Amino acid sequence: MVKERELPLIALRAFAVAARSDSLSAAAEELGVTHGAVSKQVRLLEDWLGQQVFTREGRGVALTPYGRVLAEQLSQSFRDIEAACHYVRRRRSKAVLAVEAPSTFAMYFLMPRLKRFEQANPDLAVWISTRMTGQTPDVSSHDLLITRGSSERIGGHSKASTALFEETLTPVCSLDLIQNSPITTPADLLAFPLITSATRPGHWEAWLQKAGLRDHVFEGGHRFDHMFVAMHAVREGFGSVVAPKEFFPGQPEWRLTCPFPDLVVKGEKYFAHPTSRADSRYLRRFIDWLKDEIKTAA
CATH class of the missing domain: 3.40.190.10 (Periplasmic binding protein-like II)
Incomplete structure (x- = not known):
């Protein structure tokens, strides 16, 4: 498997622009570089791939079959990247709190109430992941882990835990x-x-x-x-x-x-375990809300 750091990202971008342009000169103009710079990146990419992506036709170029496949995949990938960037930019004023919880608790307690929390906290979005019984908690990807019963597998990866309810x-x-x-x-x-x-x-x-x-x-x-x-x-x-x-x-x-x-x-008892990556400002707000909801449900 090719590692991300090994990918010739600059050459791939130059190729993607050239593939949808009329010529390397048009691609160079769009990228703000010289024709020679684009041509060099295309050669570097072909050397790295071990395949030709363009055939030269007079002063123009045409995609090879391999080049066409690569161009289609890159086009979709760059659209996905662009969409993700637009999504993040739109939410610059809204922080995200990533919460992992047992599946039943997430489905039957958290989800029906979550809209109330986000309406009261418009600057904070809560992303919920579910964990099946017996599955190891994903400490590295979340700000808060909610557990039912023993939390031995979390070990020392979390901050001080909070008891929620029995x-x-x-x-x-x-x-x-x-x-x-x-x-x-x-x-x-x-x-x-x-x-x-x-x-x-x-x-x-x-x-x-x-x-x-x-x-x-x-x-x-x-x-x-x-x-x-x-x-x-x-x-x-x-x-x-x-x-x-x-x-x-x-x-x-x-x-x-x-x-x-x-x-x-x-x-069983439920506990909330903040992880080392959590922002205490948003975490405290969510845990306090969660405890209030539990009192209401009791």
Whole structure:
């Protein structure tokens, strides 16, 4: 693989301009250099490639088949670079805070609330990346890492961590699922499939024991690999799942309900870990907002 520092970038730019110009002289005029300078860069590029990119036709030039392929790819690449530069220039007055969070937390807690934060903080954009259970946190690419449970793999790469909240777990189900069969006691939930996720084992067992239903044998439910997939199944009316009730208040469009919001068991704790690249001005603002949102959801 060719490393970026080995690419003849000046020669590639000269070639890209020449490829869409009528002649090397026209390319030289656009670049503000001499005809000889453009011709030299084209020769350097051909030597580096080991292929001709132009054929000489009198005083003009024509692209070879290889030259045509390279010109098309470079044209698209330079358009992408230009678009990225315009995007960054447009956002010079807006800082970016890069946040990595567990997938379910990002999808069911952060994303539905994020617009409120950005409306209150027009000078700050939040970019969210998701992390699956068991995946190592990406310290180098983010300003803030949110973790559920142990954060041993972050090690000494973060600054002082902030405790956010401890999950309170309770059954969640779709209003459509129970519209014809009201749930009045914990035992009524057993009439519907009990959904579980591989990344959160033991939740139903713990809650059923807390509810006094110690002898239930699991059968006929649905098991998914991740919690956010299980939650989607709940929204589709497949059954109920034990999940953090902090994720669901204030989202009526989801048509979800926690039939026993006060009958809960404790789950994992969440922490916010600033990284060494974070700007403390923006970081503090986001973490304070996040803690306020958690209090509201509790």
